Amino acid sequence: QIDPKDYTFSGLKNETVGRLPGKVAGQQFVIQDCENCSIYIFDHSATITIDDCVNCQIFLGPIKGSVFFRDCKDCKCIVACQQFRTRDCRKLEVFLCCATQPIIESSTGMKFGCFQYYYPELALQFKDAGLSIFNNTWSNIHDFTPVSGENNWGLLPETAVVQDYVPLPSSEELKAVRISTDATKSIVPITRGRRQKSSDESCLAVFFAGDYTTANARKLIDEMTGKGFQLVQTKEVLMKAEDAHRVFQQHASEFIPLLEKGPVVALEFNGDGAVEGCRSTINEVFSGTKVFVSESKASASQDVDNFYNFADMQMGM
Numbered sequence: 203q204i205d206p207k208d209y210t211f212s213g214l215k216n217e218t219v220g221r222l223p224g225k226v227a228g229q230q231f232v233i234q235d236c237e238n239c240s241i242y243i244f245d246h247s248a249t250i251t252i253d254d255c256v257n258c259q260i261f262l263g264p265i266k267g268s269v270f271f272r273d274c275k276d277c278k279c280i281v282a283c284q285q286f287r288t289r290d291c292r293k294l295e296v297f298l299c300c301a302t303q304p305i306i307e308s309s310t311g312m313k314f315g316c317f318q319y320y321y322p323e324l325a326l327q328f329k330d331a332g333l334s335i336f337n338n339t340w341s342n343i344h345d346f347t348p349v350s351g352e353n354n355w356g357l358l359p360e361t362a363v364v365q366d367y368v369p370l371p372s373s374e375e376l377k378a379v380r381i382s383t384d385a386t387k388s389i390v391p392i393t394r395g396r397r398q399k400s401s402d403e404s405c406l407a408v409f410f411a412g413d414y415t416t417a418n419a420r421k422l423i424d425e426m427t428g429k430g431f432q433l434v435q436t437k438e439v440l441m442k443a444e445d446a447h448r449v450f451q452q453h454a455s456e457f458i459p460l461l462e463k464g465p466v467v468a469l470e471f472n473g474d475g476a477v478e479g480c481r482s483t484i485n486e487v488f489s490g491t492k493v494f495v496s497e498s499k500a501s502a503s504q505d506v507d508n509f510y511n512f513a514d515m516q517m518g519m
Contacts (some may be wrong), residue, residue: 341395
């Protein structure tokens with residue numbers, strides 16, 4: 203028998219509380235009426251609602267469904283979820299991984315950055331919650347109740363450091379979780395999202411399903427960002443033959459047989475020389491792996507548009 207009290211934090215003040223990996227195990231969780239608290243859910247859950255919380259720091263591990271903030275103010279959060287919604291909130295600062303378009307309603311002073319966090323159990327928790335680390339629309343916010351001439355949301359500074367917002371837990375119990383907030387170790391790749399691109403040259407790279415797809419995609423991200431290129435966006439999505447014709451055009455036939463194995467992982471890199479940099483890296487590092495890479499600067503922006511237009515339709519954006 204499940205006791206709701208085990209899945210609720212209610213009416214707390216000036217406390218540090220949390221749940222260790224394995225302790226929530228896909229249940230729903232409720233956080234309400236908390237003030238000046240540090241709250242950490244180091245596990246995956248079904249849904250989470252956060253109501254009437256003030257001046258709290260909150261970490262929420264992968265949420266299979268939705269997270270809903272209502273009537274909260276002055277909170278700093280790190281959140282991974284399928285759906286993100288706020289209503290009647292003021293001044294939330296959120297490092298977000300969200301598979302669908304985040305929605306704010308009757309909320310002001312909202313600020314968003316890209317989720318960055320690591321602890322050893324987190325990758326498996328993403329899987330258990332049915333979330334892909336590559337599907338993150340953190341900066342593509344939809345404001346349900348825009349006010350003419352005002353902006354209810356913006357992006358956190360690029361230099362924002364996660365630990366300055368949500369510090370590591372201070373309680374003995376929660377210190378057992380081996381956390382790293384080092385951006386290069388983050389389970390979710392850190393993307394620029396809607397930020398201004400530094401160059402008019404982008405490059406699309408697409409990995410096909412296999413045993414090492416995630417590892418290969420991560421390796422390419424490390425290599426490219428190490429060379430000073432920027433990761434704009436990533437996507438993991440199933441493709442059919444007709445999609446391949448639209449995206450890969452004259453090269454479609456060599457990639458179509460690979461689509462049956464599962465979803466593809468696409469990466470958009472940006473920076474002067476991105477196409478050349480990406481092609482040479484793939485030749486050096488992934489010689490035995492079939493990867494689609496933009497052929498030239500001229501075709502690359504069309505590749506990026508073709509792929510992400512298809513992917514957005516696919517995901518019902």
